Amino acid sequence: MERVIQQRRKDLGGFEVGRVLPYGPRRMVGPFIFFDHMGPARFDPGFPANVDVRPHPHIGLSTLSYLFDGQITHRDSVGAIQEIKPGEVNWMTAGKGITHSERFEHLRHEGGRMDGIQAWIALPEADEETDPGFVHFGADELVRHDEPGLSAVLIAGAAFGAKSKVPVHSPLFYVHWTLQPGARAQLPAEYPERAAYVARGQVEVEGQTYSEGQMLVFEPGQPVLFTGVTEAIVMLLGGEPVGQRFIEWNFVSSSKDRIEQAKADWRAGRMKLPDADDQEFIPLPGDPPPEANPMS
Numbered sequence: 619m620e621r622v623i624q625q626r627r628k629d630l631g632g633f634e635v636g637r638v639l640p641y642g643p644r645r646m647v648g649p650f651i652f653f654d655h656m657g658p659a660r661f662d663p664g665f666p667a668n669v670d671v672r673p674h675p676h677i678g679l680s681t682l683s684y685l686f687d688g689q690i691t692h693r694d695s696v697g698a699i700q701e702i703k704p705g706e707v708n709w710m711t712a713g714k715g716i717t718h719s720e721r722f723e724h725l726r727h728e729g730g731r732m733d734g735i736q737a738w739i740a741l742p743e744a745d746e747e748t749d750p751g752f753v754h755f756g757a758d759e760l761v762r763h764d765e766p767g768l769s770a771v772l773i774a775g776a777a778f779g780a781k782s783k784v785p786v787h788s789p790l791f792y793v794h795w796t797l798q799p800g801a802r803a804q805l806p807a808e809y810p811e812r813a814a815y816v817a818r819g820q821v822e823v824e825g826q827t828y829s830e831g832q833m834l835v836f837e838p839g840q841p842v843l844f845t846g847v848t849e850a851i852v853m854l855l856g857g858e859p860v861g862q863r864f865i866e867w868n869f870v871s872s873s874k875d876r877i878e879q880a881k882a883d884w885r886a887g888r889m890k891l892p893d894a895d896d897q898e899f900i901p902l903p904g905d906p907p908p909e910a911n912p913m914s
Contacts, residue, residue: 619824620644625655625831632669633659633732638815638833640865647835648790648811648857651679651870652738655817655831658687661722663729671720674900675889676712677880678746678863678870682784682792683708684773685734686817686851688725693892694718698752704734705757707773709784713741715880716750719895735817735853737792740863743872745787759783767801767846770794775857777808790857797821797846805842805854812836812856819850867903 621644625636636655639647661669673693683690685704692700692708695717701724702708710718725732741748761772761780770793774784777791795803797819805812814823815833822845828834836842844852863870869880883889885902 620835620837622828623833623835625833630671632666633657635736636831644835645865646740646811646859646863647813647855648809649740649742649788649860650737650790650792650813650855650857651740651863651865652736653815653833653855654736655815656685656732656734656736658731658733660731661725661729663727665722665726667726670722672898672900673717673719673891673895674868675715675717675880675884676710676868676870677715677876678712678741678872680709680711680739680741680787682737682739682774683720683734684737684794685732688730688732688734689722690734691721691723692718692752693721693895694750694752695890695892696750696752697893698754699894700752700754702754703757705760705771707755707760707784708752709755709774710752711741711748711750711787713745713748713750715883715889716752717889717891717899719892721895733817735815737855738870739786739788739790740860740870742788742860746871746876748787753785755783767798768803769796770803777854778806788858788860791854793854795844795850795852795854797844797850797852799846799848801846803844805836805844807839807841809856809858810838811859812838812842812854814842814844815853815855817851817853820847821845821850821852822847
């Protein structure tokens, strides 16, 4: 065990998330540079629209959304409009620049529980300025393995001899485990950087019990054995490091100058908003509130 990171709860305007990465000296795990546990939360029908994530920009990364409960509507500047439901994958590559929104329209109408993970994956330097794009994969398109006491879903990358259809840009793995009490499962020593996030329940590792909201970061070179203490959801993640990255607001880059350019582009209205959601946006932090629809 290299370290244990405890999520830090943050209120994003009526909706709490547990922020895990980046954290202090452990800024990344493989190419994973940002890791938020969205919720868990329960909403009554008719909750206010300020809970939605209004249009905002990204560069230099891919975002990966994966839900345990709830439903989100994604709209972006390359024209994608996609509902994501539990067990599905939304993979958006920002590259040289994309904007998108995430709306809770279904939950606002029906009410219900929201619980999921939003992860950002830094692109290799050669791909940081690639064209933006978006793909969606249904739950039935993901590689799944079931055995007594354990179910596993390979969300992205390659692990345990299998490979996901999600079009990653560097060697990585991202796996959803569900363990029953007493079940045992092993994370192999396949990648130089590996971590496990306990999303629900409790697990035992190396004689210690870990609970929801904790990310376990492992030293390289040795397999890691997990035992379910309660029914538990564990997210396995990591891969090959891609080098130092700077992160400011929603921008990730190997270059501070490139981030400054992205900030200037957003402030000046040079980044296209989603056609299906162009009536509002999130201003750059520290900027004054926008006038009515100045970027349409």
